[in-house]
Amino acid sequence: MSLLDETISKIEPPDEAAIASIESELRQSIGDETGLGELETMLIKYAAIMKSSAPEVPKKCTIICCADHGVAAENVSAYPPSTTVEMTANYLVSRGAVANALSNFADSELLVADLGIAAPTEHLPGLINRKIAHGTNDCAKGPAMTRGEAIRAIETGIELAAKCADDGCCCFLPGEMGIANTTSSACVVATFCDITPEEATGRGTNISDERLAHKIEVVRRALEVNRPDKNDGIDVLAKVGGFEIGAIAGIILGAAAHHAFVVLDGFNTGAAALIASSLSPLVPRYLMGSHLAAEKGHRAILKKLGIRPCMDMKFRLGEATGSSIAVSLLDIAVKARRALTEDADASNFFHETMPPKAPPITDKTFNFYLKTFPRLSKDSMDKCQFRLDNLAKPIYCCGYLEEIAVELAGILDDERPGLDTGRALIVFSGGETSAAQHQLTKVFSEHADATVTVAHLRSDRPLTESFDFGRTTAEDITFSVPVIALALTEAEPGDPVGTKARALHEALLNDDGSLRYDATEFLSRTPKNLQADVAALLGAMIAAAHNNSLIVLDDESTEIVARYAESLCPDMKPYILHTQPALLQLNMTVPGGCIACLGIKIIDAALHILNDMKTFSEARVSVAKDGPGAKRQA
16 A cells, blocks of 8 residues: 555544534533633534543654646746745745744744755755755646656655644644746646636736736636546656645645644645645545635635634745634633643732722813824834845735834834834723633733733713823834734623623624724713723723823724724824734624733744845845836845
């Protein structure tokens, strides 16, 4: 029996008993509705794969598979073919690629393998040499490789997965490097998903309109010349795939055979997953999704595999970018399950209590704050953007991470904010909170490395005093902390999660989700029992923005208040980071800062990109010759 056949025979369904056990445990800890949304879904799937109702934080391995494509000769990329070996050197020598930055962020071991680079690679330290050939053939003119080479590529991936599993890895984050590989992947996706070349083909390395039209025709020609058989995954790989795509398909199969799992990244790893699932229909049960990639055909891949993305960050890169962030979400899901089985402990929280009586805030003070917001530093933002554009990656490929980095640079007047940028969480509370809420706030804030201040409100005081309490609490913290998360707790320990959010939604939003009232009257339209919460949040937002801090929002309660605040004072908008659903689509309803802490982790990822990566010049990597990158990269 071949290694491929033996591996497929070992893949079995995940453990249903573990699913039932962990679901029961969560119900007992929080109730019928945990509020963790897709985090709970991730946790349950992970527990089933690991055959454990109490799984540990996974040991991770990022594997970047590198190979050249003969179809690059058709000029379908913004970068020359030499970029493949240059970027491989960057991973291992300069250590300045996105894969390096985000494996640091995810605390994942980084391995780099040569499956078919069309250049000598013996000089590269630490490279895993599994070269099958010096690149594939041009699939626009005939088969990319032989059937034997396709099987060898898959079995190489199986071997890599087995070695890592033997070393204790149970979580694989595959990525790839190969100029023109999105062209091959488009052919694979068009075949398996029954979509047209136009629907399957995207901009890849951010190519121009003219080159995109040409790339679509190359994909069409490759499919017409080769006629790949969608009922035979090896045939599809051999005719239109790539060596690194085959290796990733093998990693996926090998992981499933070892009861490990794979977090899918973007378009190319999705194409590899289609090949793997055509060889074993159980494969999708060992896959976790991460993001919706900017490539056109990615949505069709996820639909075919039955996988739901948990974020949309506008990424267009395949170096385990989205999967590195997604696995951080799984980490906190595992930690949250463990915390909910422990006794409540909030001893590391700071506490501030609203005074029995405070001096009344005047319209003069209120107007001062609203009309004297500082301006973002355009100079720092321009310099930060220029650095991002010249880091060794396709231009604009990191989507919202780049936008967050530039915004923070402007807020702090620092073109390169550091990884040690301080962060804090303020949770406004009007009463006692449940033990589960204490534990969740504790574990999520620790995950984000954020200090926690619980600000205790008084419902018997005028709203101006609630506003002033929120203002002074945030002002004191943001004098020294440039990233501030704001949140509420539920009114009573026994309230179902999301009670306040639902009440504010019903009172302040129209059926289509738009704001129901003018911003100047929304506080008076807020339910009486929530007016103190809203006033304090509003005061905290205004003070934090006034102090040049980036404000990270939590559940829908904070989202609604922020939207009205932005309407009241548009100058606040650049200072507010909307976490869910703008960045994360987790359907979480638990309050207490949990969602905001995930937003802080996204800021962390952006700072890793900005600080850990090297420029094209530093890494000695070729710059773009087409598209917007050709005008900015030097």
